[in-house]
Amino acid sequence: MANSIEVKNIDAGYGSVKVLHSVSIDVQDGETVVILGSNGNGKSTLIKCITGILAPSAGEIILKLDGQEIDLIGKKPEEIVELGISLVPEGRRLFPSLTVEENLMLGAYKESARVNIEDNLDMVYEAFPVLKERSRQAAGSMSGGEQQMLAIGRALMSEPKILLVDEPSVGLAPIFVSRTIAKIKELKEQKNLTVLMAEQNFNQAVKVADRGYVIVHGQIEFEGKDAESLSNNEMIKQYYLGL
Amino acid sequence: MTELFINAVVSGLLLGGFYAAVALGLSITFGQLDIVNIAHPTIVIFGAYIAYILNETFGLDPVLIGLVFAPVFYVLGMGLYRIYYYSFERTGQESLSGLAFFFGLMFIIEVCLILTFGVDYRLVSAPYIGQTWKIGFVDFPLRMTVPFIVAVVVTLAVYFYMSKTFQGRAIMAVSQDRLALQLMGADPVKVKQSALGIAIATAAIAGALLIIIQPIEPSVGRLFIGRAFAIVVLGGMGSISGTLMAALVIGVAESLISTFYGPSWAPAVSFGLLLLTLAFRPQGIFGRA
Numbered sequence: 450m451a452n453s454i455e456v457k458n459i460d461a462g463y464g465s466v467k468v469l470h471s472v473s474i475d476v477q478d479g480e481t482v483v484i485l486g487s488n489g490n491g492k493s494t495l496i497k498c499i500t501g502i503l504a505p506s507a508g509e510i511i512l513k514l515d516g517q518e519i520d521l522i523g524k525k526p527e528e529i530v531e532l533g534i535s536l537v538p539e540g541r542r543l544f545p546s547l548t549v550e551e552n553l554m555l556g557a558y559k560e561s562a563r564v565n566i567e568d569n570l571d572m573v574y575e576a577f578p579v580l581k582e583r584s585r586q587a588a589g590s591m592s593g594g595e596q597q598m599l600a601i602g603r604a605l606m607s608e609p610k611i612l613l614v615d616e617p618s619v620g621l622a623p624i625f626v627s628r629t630i631a632k633i634k635e636l637k638e639q640k641n642l643t644v645l646m647a648e649q650n651f652n653q654a655v656k657v658a659d660r661g662y663v664i665v666h667g668q669i670e671f672e673g674k675d676a677e678s679l680s681n682n683e684m685i686k687q688y689y690l691g692l
Numbered sequence: 693m694t695e696l697f698i699n700a701v702v703s704g705l706l707l708g709g710f711y712a713a714v715a716l717g718l719s720i721t722f723g724q725l726d727i728v729n730i731a732h733p734t735i736v737i738f739g740a741y742i743a744y745i746l747n748e749t750f751g752l753d754p755v756l757i758g759l760v761f762a763p764v765f766y767v768l769g770m771g772l773y774r775i776y777y778y779s780f781e782r783t784g785q786e787s788l789s790g791l792a793f794f795f796g797l798m799f800i801i802e803v804c805l806i807l808t809f810g811v812d813y814r815l816v817s818a819p820y821i822g823q824t825w826k827i828g829f830v831d832f833p834l835r836m837t838v839p840f841i842v843a844v845v846v847t848l849a850v851y852f853y854m855s856k857t858f859q860g861r862a863i864m865a866v867s868q869d870r871l872a873l874q875l876m877g878a879d880p881v882k883v884k885q886s887a888l889g890i891a892i893a894t895a896a897i898a899g900a901l902l903i904i905i906q907p908i909e910p911s912v913g914r915l916f917i918g919r920a921f922a923i924v925v926l927g928g929m930g931s932i933s934g935t936l937m938a939a940l941v942i943g944v945a946e947s948l949i950s951t952f953y954g955p956s957w958a959p960a961v962s963f964g965l966l967l968l969t970l971a972f973r974p975q976g977i978f979g980r981a
Contacts, residue, residue, distance in 0.1 A: 502871065526874040535875075542872040544865040546930070555861050559877035563858065607877065 451478040452514055452533065452610045452643055454499065454521075459508030461498050468494045469667045471508070476611070481637060481644040483654045485685070486664040492647035493539050495664070496615045499645075500536045501526040514610070531559055535609035539616045539647075541600040545589025549580050552588045552599055556606030565608065573602035576636060594625035598632070605636065612637070614646040618653060626653055633657065655679050695829045700951040701944055702830050708943020709840035710905060712847050712936045713898040714916050715923040717891035720850070722921065723930035725887055726867045727776065728791050731798035733913035733920055735892060738801050739765065739899020740908050741809060747816040747903075754816045755842055758900025762893040769892025772797075773885040798913075805910035813907035821904060839901035844936070846897055850890065851932040863887040864930065915959075922962040926969050928979020937978050941965070 454476045461469040468491045476482045486492045497503040499510055501524050510521040512532060521529060544552055553573060557566045574581035577598040583591060588599055597617060604612060614633060618626040630648075634657040637644045648654040655661065661679045663671040673679035714736055721729040742761055743754040780786040780793065820834035854860035862883045865873050870880045902908060923942055927934030942962050950958040969977055 500875065502874075525879075526871070527877045527879050530875060530877040538872065538875060542869050542875075544868045544872065546868060547861070547864060551855070551861055551864070554858070555865055555873070555876050555878075558858050558862060562877075603876075 451516070452512075453477045454534075454611060454645065455511045455513070456495070456499065457509045457511070459495075459498055459505040459510065461494055461503055461505040463503075467667065469498070469505070472664070472667070472669055473508075474662050474669065476643055476645045478643055479641065480659045481634065481646065481657050483658040483661040483679075484645070484647040484664055485649070485651055485654060485661055485679070486647075487649050490664050491667040492649070492664055493615055494667075496536065496539075496613055496645075496647050499529075500534065500613060501529045512611075530607060531561070533608075533610035535604040535607045535612055537597075537600045537604045537612070537614045537617065539619060541596050543588040543596055543599055543603070546587055548585050549588055549591070549599055550584040552603050553580070553606050556603035557608075559607055562607045566606070569606050569608065573605055576605075576632070577602055593620045594622065594629070597621060597625065597629050601629070601633065601636070605640070609642065611643045611645065614644065614648075616647055616649065618648060618650040626650055627656075630654065630657055651685065696951065697948075699829070699831055700947045702832070703836065704944030704947030705940055706832070706836035706840040706943070707947060708940035709843040710836070710898075710901055711919065711923060711943055712939035713839070713843035713894065713901050715920040715927075715935050715939055716843075716847050716850060716932070717894040717898070718920045719924045719927065719930065719932060719935040720863070720887055720891040720894075723924050723927075723935070724863055724867060725884055725891075727786070727794075727884075727888065729794050729888075729891070730791065730917060731794045731801065732891070732895060733916040734798045734801045735765075735895040736899045736902060736916065737805065737908060737910060737913040739896040740903040741805055741814070741899070741910075742896070743900040743903050744809075744814045744816055744908075747818070751817075753818055754900040754904050755838065755897075758842075758897040761896040761900075765896040766889040766893040769889035770885045772892065773888040776888075777881060777884070802910050802913070809910065811909050811911075813909050814903070815907040816903050818904065835904060839904050842897065842901060846894060847932065847936045850894065851936070853890075854932055859883070859886060863890075867930075919959075919962045922966040925966060926977055928976030931976070931979055934976055934978030938976070941977070 456472060456474045458471045458473055459469055460467065460471060472495060484492050484495060494503065498505045505522060512519045512521050514532060519532060553570060557563055557569060579595055580599055580602055617629050621629065630653045655676050658676050658679065660675065661673045662669050663685055671682060671684055679685065714733060718729060718732045721727045743757045746752045746757045747754050776790060780790045820838055823834045825832040854864055862873060862878045866880050866883045873880055923938045924935060927938035942965065945965060946958040946961045949961050
């Protein structure tokens with residue numbers, strides 16, 4: 450049961466604006482890989498390419514699923530979800546006027562996730578008790594932190610093998626940032642997930658990372674083989690921490 | 693006086709139930725999909741003429757005809773969405789061109805009906821039309837009661853479909869965040885296509901109910917356009933249960949006004965209530981905040 454993603458030399462952009470220049474990354478089974486970079490460097494664009502929201506203009510994205518190789522380029526987002534890749538999107542993108550529970554149920558829309566829907570709902574409610582308390586409340590009326598939990602819970606309802614998380618810290622109070630990221634780590638271990646997370650909050654992200662990439666102006670500037678090499682890197686200090 | 697009042701309330705509820713059947717399809721298209729299907733009441737009239745032909749020719753029960761033609765209208769609705777999608781929505785021109793499209797569709801259907809049937813009033817015959825049940829001093833004319841029951845059952849069925857099935861929840865979600873819905877594994881085009889199918893299917897039933905209640909001619913649909921849109925907004929955009937409640941409120945209000953102040957004031961009720969609601973509770977009386 451080995452699942453991995455390999456992104457090879459992709460170029461991507463919006464119209465005539467090129468954002469990614471020959472970006473290559475890989476995520477191996479059971480890892481937590483982080484993509485670090487400040488705003489506007491291409492983290493979300495990379496995530497959009499992997500989830501089928503944006504088509505790269507060059508390169509390839511290969512999903513290895515139990516020994517099978519699947520080319521993700523040209524597939525629609527709804528087809529990629531079927532393959533076991535779920536995204537917690539930037540800005541959460543909940544269905545604001547639907548209730549918490551309706552949002553979670555929609556997470557299990559795909560055929561294969563409907564079988565275990567009751568168990569998965571219990572699992573999400575156990576991980577995030579506040580969602581159970583508010584199950585009948587409109588998703589849009591909750592706080593940012595609670596909405597982020599709902600977005601994670603909704604992604605887990607589809608029983609992903611690989612979980613992509615795009616900027617979980619955006620718009621959250623600092624206390625919720627560390628809680629959210631710790632929760633992602635906890636759930637990853639509990640569910641044997643493979644996680645790829647794009648994040649600009651360096652200090653929080655390296656706490657959970659097995660490996661990471663630093664993306665600057667659409668290019669991978671640095672690849673850290675472990676959390677240690679990420680946190681002790683001169684370039685990172687320069688770009689991120691302003692040291 | 694009390695008797696008059698209670699009878700007016702009951703006949704208002706019966707009328708309101710029928711309004712719900714007309715507004716139901718619009719609640720799905722306009723409320724949930726953001727498609728301004730201004731032709732909906734005219735499609736209801738089209739459904740009424742189908743009930744008329746089959747009733748006239750084979751003596752079939754109009755309600756039965758409506759239910760049998762619902763699946764046919766479902767397919768028509770899906771086809772309609774295909775045209776709408778490929779012509780307008782795909783290129784992002786749906787707001788104005790789409791409105792013009794449905795406006796044109798309304799006239800085409802109306803003119804076709806006029807050319808085929810003329811402008812004479814048509815009606816159906818069924819054993820219950822003309823009968824009235826009495827419970828105490830309260831009248832239940834079956835001409836109104838049968839449509840009321842059918843309309844409420846259909847509305848509740850759609851309500852449960854929307855809130856309890858995967859496809860229904862996807863319909864409620866599709867206009868809120870199309871991309872997020874794709875990330876759940878649903879194809880928004882297919883979701884909207886089936887939603888418009890359901891909306892048009894309800895028009896087949898509403899049409900059959902309409903011709904039980906009153907004789908029709910091709911332009912009767914226009915009387916319902918404003919009222920149906922008012923009900924959808926009053927009920928809270930996209931809320932099926934709200935649509936039912938708002939329809940009952942409008943039905944009762946119209947009935948009371950026409951009983952106590954004269955029928956000529958009745959058409960002002962829906963817009964009067966609409967103005968008050970928009971002023972004080974813009975999300976609709978029963979809308980989700």
